Amino acid sequence: MSIRVVQWTTGNVAANAVRAVLAHPDLELVGGYAWSADKAGRDLGELVGLDPLGVTATADVDEIIGLRPDVVLYMPLFWDVDQMVKLLEAGINVISTANFITGRSYGDADMKRLHDAAEEGGVSLYGTGISPGLANALALTVAGGVRDLERISIWEEADVSVYESEETWNALGFAQPPDTPGLAEGAKARQLVFQDAVEMMAAALGVDLDDVSHRLDLGLATEDVDLGWMKIPKGTVCGQKGVWTGTYNGRALIEIGLTWWLSDKIEDGFASDAHGHVIEVVGTPSFRVVSEILRPAMVDRVTSTAETAHAAVNAVPAVVAAGPGLVTVADLPLITAGSVAR
Numbered sequence: 001m002s003i004r005v006v007q008w009t010t011g012n013v014a015a016n017a018v019r020a021v022l023a024h025p026d027l028e029l030v031g032g033y034a035w036s037a038d039k040a041g042r043d044l045g046e047l048v049g050l051d052p053l054g055v056t057a058t059a060d061v062d063e064i065i066g067l068r069p070d071v072v073l074y075m076p077l078f079w080d081v082d083q084m085v086k087l088l089e090a091g092i093n094v095i096s097t098a099n100f101i102t103g104r105s106y107g108d109a110d111m112k113r114l115h116d117a118a119e120e121g122g123v124s125l126y127g128t129g130i131s132p133g134l135a136n137a138l139a140l141t142v143a144g145g146v147r148d149l150e151r152i153s154i155w156e157e158a159d160v161s162v163y164e165s166e167e168t169w170n171a172l173g174f175a176q177p178p179d180t181p182g183l184a185e186g187a188k189a190r191q192l193v194f195q196d197a198v199e200m201m202a203a204a205l206g207v208d209l210d211d212v213s214h215r216l217d218l219g220l221a222t223e224d225v226d227l228g229w230m231k232i233p234k235g236t237v238c239g240q241k242g243v244w245t246g247t248y249n250g251r252a253l254i255e256i257g258l259t260w261w262l263s264d265k266i267e268d269g270f271a272s273d274a275h276g277h278v279i280e281v282v283g284t285p286s287f288r289v290v291s292e293i294l295r296p297a298m299v300d301r302v303t304s305t306a307e308t309a310h311a312a313v314n315a316v317p318a319v320v321a322a323g324p325g326l327v328t329v330a331d332l333p334l335i336t337a338g339s340v341a342r
């Protein structure tokens with residue numbers, strides 16, 4: 001029996017998710033939800049740059065529920081808790097890449113609604129992506145070789161200029177003067193899901209953290225930058241280093257560092273050749289893992305998010321089989337590639 005999958009929205013991540021669902025031997029694509037009114041009624045394949053698939057996108061949530069999917073791959077730019085609750089209560093598993101790991105960063109009330117809805121619907125709710133998501137799972141897996149763990153650090157470095165979402169970067173304070181009121185608070189608020197990731201990792205390790213803190217350094221453009229889809233005036237924010245630190249017994253136990261830059265016309269210390277994650281696991285023994293994402297020479301806005309989509313699609317069988325409620329990677333069996341090249 002195939003697992004019936006609905007693709008929610010048709011953006012960058014979704015374009016990869018559809019390809020991964022089609023490639024997966026155990027999954028069947030039965031429907032698609034379109035957020036943009038002009039995409040409803042169109043073929044899902046065409047909307048993600050493929051030949052027609054015979055699956056028509058709809059903007060009607062009830063139509064999606066009527067398809068009786070086992071799982072929705074929930075990949076909108078901005079999440080809608082009412083929608084998620086409705087799907088879960090209808091008995092549909094939800095896998096989200098939209099800033100979801102535990103739901104705590106959505107606020108306590110919404111987190112409770114989501115957890116209750118999943119239990120009521122007898123289904124699971126899971127969030128993933130590359131980061132947060134796969135990077136945290138990788139770090140926890142490496143820590144499986146360690147005793148007397150002292151620290152896990154995940155250092156992410158990314159030239160994010162392939163991620164053509166001006167809305168996303170503006171929300172984080174990019175292209176704004178560094179003294180813009182509320183900039184640091186806004187950037188922190190938009191990245192709160194990384195606090196959830198720190199807490200998820202602590203829970204997997206069985207510890208209660210004293211505290212999770214955030215530090216933000218800003219890198220300014222050294223000249224005017226025009227990315228074609230976004231302009232960054234000289235002297236405004238062109239890169240950021242954010243570090244989330246989970247403290248246990250007064251010392252840093254879990255660190256997630258995020259260094260993102262939109263151009264190398266930036267102050268020293270921000271742009272590099274690296275793209276991926278360096279994971280340090282300190283204990284007996286210690287590990288250092290370099291996880292570099294190697295892309296095709298021609299990176300476009302779609303291929304730049306493939307790993308996020310794949311982390312979601314490859315988790316489908318495990319999430320559908322899991323017990324009701326919130327599940328994190330610590331609750332699931334090994335998730336690996338769902339399709340093997342012939």
Ligand SMILES: NC(=O)c1ccc[n+]([C@@H]2O[C@H](COP(=O)([O-])OP(=O)(O)OC[C@H]3O[C@@H](n4cnc5c(N)ncnc54)[C@H](OP(=O)(O)O)[C@@H]3O)[C@@H](O)[C@H]2O)c1
Nearest residue numbers: 009010011012013034035036076077078097098129130131
């Ligand atoms: N955890 C990770 O590592 C990771 C990495 C990358 C992205 N993400 C997250 O994954 C999600 C999808 O990313 P993406 O790059 O695919 O995004 P995107 O292409 O910019 O947008 C995805 C889709 O969201 C819908 N949309 C557009 N404006 C919207 C709005 N104001 N409210 C609700 N929906 C809207 C559109 O759907 P239609 O096409 O149906 O009109 C759009 O195609 C985002 O939440 C992003 O933050 C996570």
